[in-house]
Structure formats: structure tokens, C-alpha cells
Amino acid sequence: MSYPISFNLLGDGPYAGTLDGRILKYQKLTNSFMDFATATPTSVNKTPICGFPTGSSFDYTGRLFSCDITTGVTVVGPFGGLAKALLFPLKTECLSFSFLAWMLQENQNLYFADASGVFNFTTGAEAIRTGDSTGRLLEYNPKTKKVTTLLANLGGALGVATAAGASYVLVSEFIAKRIKRYWLKGEKAGTSEIIVVVLLDQIF
Template structure:
């Protein structure tokens, strides 16, 4: 018995030391949170393979074409993990391989992109800040992380008709390389901001967002949407009318974790969901101590992988109008969906290519 107790004591001490080490190493300060309700792959989100027939272009030109946008010059632009932004020509929904050119390298990580009225490419760069790239490729910084000590992770961008640039900052706690920590911690420190180029004004409009991500202005710039990846919902800020300055929920209870969102200018918001909700994080919602210990592990052990491709179309009232999925892995970890000339252009966090799908005419 004495020998058993001795061994047991050693095992307990080792386990205690391991727990203590994880606790000390962890940068997390988790809180108890309420996981979103609903979110099953049934009904309007029923499993399907409508994305399986998409076309693949620009294979092995780079990893992680997060966003793909069409410029006023008719060329398309895509940003990659290594900082490159390339441009290429398109013919009838097909990328012309021989047309690919290097445009610029931001030296950071270009994420959401949008062209302003002067033809400059406005880039939300996770490492460099909010950038403006002229048609000739000259890069200027509009918002530097040094301008606001709480800025950590500028993610997506959209531009109003008056030139105001709306953008998201994922977290005041963690940057791109530690993004999984923000989801596990659940302190919801993300924000929606605007920058006015004419006077350099930087303004915070909405705070306490759970992993602020995609940004899209609505019809006539009357409101702006911001995705909350960690909450599986889309929040709306009213910019005009009697509700000006107030927020409400555009859609919630999504089965996935929304990334970017775009407006086709007419009747549809396209929502990209790179992954389903994490059952593990939700199961630990009431156990912040355990989640604190997870923060002591390497990020590489915590980031999930997925073969899911998931795109949702939303009407102007937030109802689901399109449900496009694929579980086959043909194109997965989708981060952006942009509609141009009857086609959907898909970007991804992890794919070495871009995806193109003829605009679906049915649910």
C-alpha cells in the first residue's frame, strides 16, 4: 500500500505541476459565456453539395486568398498570406491564367479589401493596419496600429458613398497569430470603427463584439453590418433614419462561424463561414478555468481543421435565401464571397486557389 501511495503522490505532483505550468503560460482571462442557441445543419441550413461543382482557378499561386475584389480597371485582385496582392483578368467567369501580375506586397497580411471612389485599393492588413494602395501600387497607411494602442487585428473593410471607410478590429487582446485565443477567451473585445479620409478622423462605433469580422454597408448606406464570428451572428448598426446610432441583430443562431460578408448592391448579402461552431469551446462555456489552461497550449494544437465549404445568401431582412455547402473538401475554409457579373468568387483562409461558382438561381 505504501508503494502505491508513493507512486500516486508522484503522479499527482506531476499533474499539478503540469496544470500550474499551463496556467502560468496562458495569456487568457476567460469568462463564462452563453453559447449561441440553435445552429444545426437542418432546415434552411440543411446539408447539401451545391458548392461541389465550382471551378478552381489560380492553383498554387499562393496560400490563403482571403478576399477577391474587382477593380474599376476591370481586373480582379486577390491577397495572400505572404503579403502579396496579385491582379488578373477574367473572361466569362474564368480567371485568365496568363494575365496574372504582381500588384504589390504589403509586407503584412492583406485580409478584407475594397476600392474607393478614386480607384485606390483600401486594404485591411492584419499586421500593417488600414492601407491605401494607389492604382500605380504606391502604399500609404491610413490607420496605423500606433494610432490607437487598443488596435490589434484589423480584419475587413467597406466604403460608404461619402468616402467613409468602415472596418472591424477583431480584438483588443489578440492578433492574427493568436486569433484562436480570442474565441476561447470569449471576452468579446472586438469593435466596429470608421475612418474619414478627408479629416483623418478615427471613430469607434460599436464595442464588445465577439470576434468582430466581416463588414458590409447596406442599401443607400442606411446601415452597416458586422459579423461576430464567436457569437455566430451578424450585428447591424443603423446610420440613417429614426434608429440612427442604435444596433440590433440582423441574423443569429448560425450553425457556422461567419467570416466576411459582402453586399451585391441589390438584394443579397453573401456570408462566408469557414467552419462550424466549435462544440468543444461551447461545451466549456461555463468552465473558464479549463479554458484558461487551454491557453497554455501551443496555438497550433488549438486551431481546428475543416473540409467544410459553406456560403449563405441573406435577404435585406436577414432571412436565408441561399444555402451552399460542400463537405467533400473541394473548396473549404471559405472566408469571402463576392458577386460579380453572375458569378460568385470565393476566397479561403487555407486553399492554394480561388473558387468560382455560377450564380445559383435556386435555394
């Protein structure tokens, strides 16, 4: 199983995360994927041990920031290799079940979702069954290394996307069946609103 996650700023890719903790890069000339990065030193095909990158985004220097549902937020250089952990699950205020990162090029902050503050990857079905609403929309500033909670009490926050011009960020709620918009700029900055109610998984 793999997740399509990102293209770099040169248009190379896509890059995809796999259940054994690898990030793969698509090679157009050979029509195949090659290993680009790993979340842990070894890949043992056991997600709780080796990780599972579910969403990534490049910054302007070519670094790839990734959200991993078991190893947290990581970063790897333009040439790949072993990813460095920036935020660890269960050791900070966030990341019990992190999903889908999006680097906003205008301010170089990373926006990502934590699907649940109670359940993790192996108990995700319970989150759906109980109608869990402990998810969050988070902002990570690579310069200050600070994590800010923008929205809390989200029902299965899985998808994140940002608007051109850095005016707002969208987050999808799988359990609550809706998409919320959080304003980053303008008169509504710091506020949120529901913009659509729909059955969905992620937004990209």
C-alpha cells in the same frame, strides 16, 4: 493562402491579399494573377513581418484601401505599388487584428472590423477559446483622417458590408455567432440590433 477582396469600379479583378503581404490582381486574358501592390517593401512569407491584406475596397478615384492584420489600414493608387500606411496597429486606439474593409461610395468613409483588442493574428485561437468580446466596428474618414468606434464589445468581428443608400452597415461576429446592423441614417441612426444568429466567418 489568399483572400478574395475586391473588384474596382470598372469591374476589374478580383484583387486578393496573400500571406506574404502582396495584393494580386486577376488578369482575365491570361487567366492568371499579377502582383498589384505590397504592404511592405519586401515579401518574406512571414505574416507578422510582411503583412497580410484581408479586405479591401476602392474609392471613386481608383485608390484601393486595405485592411491588413499586421500593418493596419493602407492605401495604394490606381496603378498599384507600395501601399501607404494610414493607421498603424498598436499605435492608435485600434487595429490589433483588423479585418475586411468596405468603402461606402455614398460618403467615401471606410468601414472595417477590428477582431480583437487583446489578441492578434498569431494568438487568434486564444480569442476563440476564451470567448473574447473586445472587437470593434470602426469608421475611417479619409478627409478628416479620423477613426470613430461605432460598436465595441464585439465577439470576433470579422466581416463588414454596407447597404445600398448608405443606410446601415453590417458586421459579423464569428465568436458570438451573429450579425449586427448599425444604422447610419434615419430615426435609428447611431443604434444597433442583432438581425441574425448563425455560425459564420465573414460577410461580403
